[in-house]
Amino acid sequence: MGSAFAATNEGRMARVLFSALPAYGHIVQLVAIARELARRGHEVAWALDPGMHHRVGPDEARRYPTRTAFAPVTDPRERRRSTRSRAIRDFFGSTVPGLALSMIEGIEAAVDDFEPDVLVTELGCYAASIVARRRGLPWLVVSSTVVLYNELYTQLPGIGDWVQRGVTDAQRQAGVEPLPWPLRSPWGNLVTGPPGVAGLDPDIRPTDHLVGAVLPPDPVPVTEEVLAFLARHEVTFAVSYGTVSPHDDTRWLRGLLQTLGSRPNLGVVISSKLDFGTLPPAVMQRPWFPFSMGTLMPHVDAFVSHGGLNSVTEALFHGTPMLLRPLAYDQHPITAALERMGVGIALTHRVGVEHAVERILEPVYAERARVCQQELRRMGGTSEAAVRVLATVGAPCPSP
Numbered sequence: 001m002g003s004a005f006a007a008t009n010e011g012r013m014a015r016v017l018f019s020a021l022p023a024y025g026h027i028v029q030l031v032a033i034a035r036e037l038a039r040r041g042h043e044v045a046w047a048l049d050p051g052m053h054h055r056v057g058p059d060e061a062r063r064y065p066t067r068t069a070f071a072p073v074t075d076p077r078e079r080r081r082s083t084r085s086r087a088i089r090d091f092f093g094s095t096v097p098g099l100a101l102s103m104i105e106g107i108e109a110a111v112d113d114f115e116p117d118v119l120v121t122e123l124g125c126y127a128a129s130i131v132a133r134r135r136g137l138p139w140l141v142v143s144s145t146v147v148l149y150n151e152l153y154t155q156l157p158g159i160g161d162w163v164q165r166g167v168t169d170a171q172r173q174a175g176v177e178p179l180p181w182p183l184r185s186p187w188g189n190l191v192t193g194p195p196g197v198a199g200l201d202p203d204i205r206p207t208d209h210l211v212g213a214v215l216p217p218d219p220v221p222v223t224e225e226v227l228a229f230l231a232r233h234e235v236t237f238a239v240s241y242g243t244v245s246p247h248d249d250t251r252w253l254r255g256l257l258q259t260l261g262s263r264p265n266l267g268v269v270i271s272s273k274l275d276f277g278t279l280p281p282a283v284m285q286r287p288w289f290p291f292s293m294g295t296l297m298p299h300v301d302a303f304v305s306h307g308g309l310n311s312v313t314e315a316l317f318h319g320t321p322m323l324l325r326p327l328a329y330d331q332h333p334i335t336a337a338l339e340r341m342g343v344g345i346a347l348t349h350r351v352g353v354e355h356a357v358e359r360i361l362e363p364v365y366a367e368r369a370r371v372c373q374q375e376l377r378r379m380g381g382t383s384e385a386a387v388r389v390l391a392t393v394g395a396p397c398p399s400p
């Protein structure tokens with residue numbers, strides 16, 4: 001596919017429009033691809049919520065606003081009773097269809113002004129696919145979640161039907177033939193992250209392209225302050241719960257930090273804005289670190305995470321094993337996949353922190369994580385993703 005672009009579009013600069021749901025986890029991979037395309041001399045633009053404009057790049061990229069109307073979601077107290085199924089139902093069954101309809105006008109305005117050759121979106125952004133189909137534009141999907149491939153929703157009674165009705169109704173209201181959920185493009189679907197996490201087998205569809213690790217662009221090196229702190233400890237852990245962490249997790253995280261910080265010769269760095277009160281001296285907390293957590297991975301022995309795809313990819317790209325406590329969405333199947341791969345341990349009521357810490361420090365976990373690291377580094381990553389995007393320029397719609 002990439003060679004086809006080189007043969008028919010040599011010397012031609014492409015115009016690529018990106019659009020995504022207004023959440024960091026949904027845009028970070030698109031930002032990396034956009035910057036790679038700009039580095040190659042292509043022109044990129046964004047259509048997304050104005051509140052996210054400062055998070056995207058490159059700096060010279062045009063930014064078009066979209067309206068973001070979130071559908072009401074379940075009361076958090078109810079969501080905690082059934083986090084896994086309720087969160088998926090709320091997000092894909094209510095929020096995604098609502099956003100699909102509210103974002104269309106802004107994306108269409110961006111298409112009219114920017115006149116892109118191709119539109120790149122992510123799994124949750126049906127609006128971009130609707131606009132592309134209305135305008136006859138090539139479009140691709142970047143996997144912001146693994147539910148596209150392991151079909152988590154089919155394992156949850158009633159959830160698949162609920163979600164399917166929501167996205168089908170939204171597309172019909174927009175006047176296009178409904179595509180099923182999860183969203184797939186006939187031009188191509190870029191599967192990011194570790195292949196084992198996605199749960200793919202060798203005979204994947206021709207339109208599913210394994211590209212590997214699409215990491216946050218322009219990572220900032222770890223500060224001397226953090227490196228000096230880590231150097232004082234024989235064993236080191238990093239803790240991060242992504243960009244969203246429910247407030248009711250404060251108690252659990254405080255207990256985790258107390259347990260880790262009380263172990264001899266073990267140091268912990270955590271990126272969190274939550275108030276944990278007084279912590280042991282062996283724990284360094286900052287509301288945020290001026291670097292990607294991925295740049296910290298080579299300096300720690302293990303990573304404690306919620307199991308988000310971006311965090312997991314960064315950890316395995318650097319060969320770091322993980323302790324995981326999934327909160328919602330695709331974090332449960334990601335955690336299960338990491339346990340099957342032998343690179344992670346789920347923290348549950350049945351698996352105490354002390355026991356899990358002892359196990360994750362066993363050499364076999366680091367060895368398996370390094371095998372995943374080697375696999376990811378053999379893949380094309382961001383560069384391969386950029387080539388796949390360019391391959392769609394001027395390409396006719398493939399047959400179903």
